[in-house]
Amino acid sequence: MAFDPGKDEVLKKWKCEETGLMISINKYGDAQPKLQIGPRILKKKDGTDRAPSKAGRLSIEDVMWLYDIIDEVKDELQSLAGPL
Numbered sequence: 001m002a003f004d005p006g007k008d009e010v011l012k013k014w015k016c017e018e019t020g021l022m023i024s025i026n027k028y029g030d031a032q033p034k035l036q037i038g039p040r041i042l043k044k045k046d047g048t049d050r051a052p053s054k055a056g057r058l059s060i061e062d063v064m065w066l067y068d069i070i071d072e073v074k075d076e077l078q079s080l081a082g083p084l
Helices: 060-081
Strands: 008-015 021-028 034-040
Touching: 008 060, 021 060
Parallel strands: none
Antiparallel strands: 008 021, 021 034
């Protein structure tokens, strides 16, 4: 079965302005929504976005940002996924 981009859906996303790290809740077709960490989108000197890159290893700034929003992310994922 080949990947179908039409079935891939971003339901919610967050971006850390300081580090460019993005996290999102994604769903493919009828599957359960899942959390994705990455990509990382950094800024060029002129202020425009560079091409996305892998999230790679997380810095303390990334971890603190994730820690600050994790309850919001968890609640959103639970509401989209439905009861366990």
